Amino acid sequence: MPETRTLPDPLLDPSDDATRLAQRWDQRYPFVEYWFKLHQSFLWPAEDIESELSLDRQQWTKDLNEAQRHFIRLILAFFATADGIVSENINANFADEVQLSCVRHYYGLQNYIEGVHAETYNILLENLVPRREDADRLIRAVSDLNDPQFSSVAAKRAWMERYMDRARPFRERLLAFIFVEGCFFQGSFLGIFYFQNKNLLPALCVANRFIARDENIHTRFAIDLYRALREQCEPEHVYELAREALQLEQQFAAQALQVELVGLKRELMCQYLEFVINGLLRDLGLEPLSQVTNPFPFMDQQGMQGKTNFFEQPEHNYADRRIKIPQRRLPPAVGSGDPVQAVGSGGGGGAQAVQHDDSSDSEYEF
Ligand SMILES: [Fe+2]
Ligand SMILES: [Fe+2]
Secondary structure, three states: OOOOOOOOOHHHOOOOHHHHHOOOOOOOOOHHHHHHHHHHHOOOOHHHHHHHHHHHHHHHHHOOOHHHHHHHHHHHHHHHHHHHHHHHHHHHHHHHHOOOHHHHHHHHHHHHHHHHHHHHHHHHHHHHOOOHHHHHHHHHHOOOOOOOOOHHHHHHHHHHHHOOOOOOOHHHHHHHHHHHHHHHOHHHHHHHHHHHHOOOOHHHHHHHHHHHHHHHHHHHHHHHHHHHOOOOOOHHHHHHHHHHHHHHHHHHHHHHOOOOEOOEOHHHHHHHHHHHHHHHHHHOOOOOOOOOOOOOHHHHHHOOOOOOOHHHOHHHHHOOOOOOOOOOEEOOOOOOOOOOEEOOOOOOOOOOOOOOOOOOOOOOOO
């Protein structure tokens, strides 16, 4: 059962004009500036994928089999609407509820890039599914829990919409959207990285790298914000949501891989998703559900599990080096009441736009 009690929290208190109206970074929540500036340094337009679209189209008809095309259609059907739901939740809920002006600035930036994601997926969808009626069927299917091919997408969408209901406490909804951006997108990212390893669908793969990086930032920001709340959900409730999200994403993987693609077996994909959910639980300060290992080491190179310094990958030359990234500092540990703590000794910004702590034991390393 959802909790119904909402305790006052400075982040959510509309009576504090200094918090609500002051147009400045708030030193009680220094992570906000860090994520904002980092995100700002990585902005990109949908036009970045245009030069590769024709090759995607050629390979779609010549080089992909029907199982692979089904997989990509399912992914696009989900993504074509998921960004819209995340964006709607920011507009209708989070950016309205959170009273801290700098968090609202961050949400403005996230909302902008969610729009770029939606635009990009629509370009990809039009390119690979050019008949308008086929594309429309895909979009409609994501709402139909009885559609035999797309019911798993509809189930994920229904779960997202359940946690947009303001009758539920903010902390629970924030937690749910950590699992949306940190888990519901991961099966699709993994699937597209699989095609990247096969040198297929370059436009889709470029988009995937940029979008996975952005969603990584959104997830980590949301975890920091959640940890800064005065009151979090009970651990049992966190586990309940984590299990629900994991189960839905595993169902999605099973439905997407009706015929197993070579090298991307269904059970390994499910194991990978369990590994991802464990990482989110760890960052939320909880024990993992299990001790599974990552069956897809190549995903380490995509920065999805914190094993490599993600933002030093070659494509991150896109980072706008005019942007000064401050040192990253964490909110107080859950329930500790401790003052804000610095993460490592990286940072400093200046000419080096992207500075990260790169010690291997940092829980926030990319
Ligand atoms: Fe997105
Ligand atoms: Fe996002």
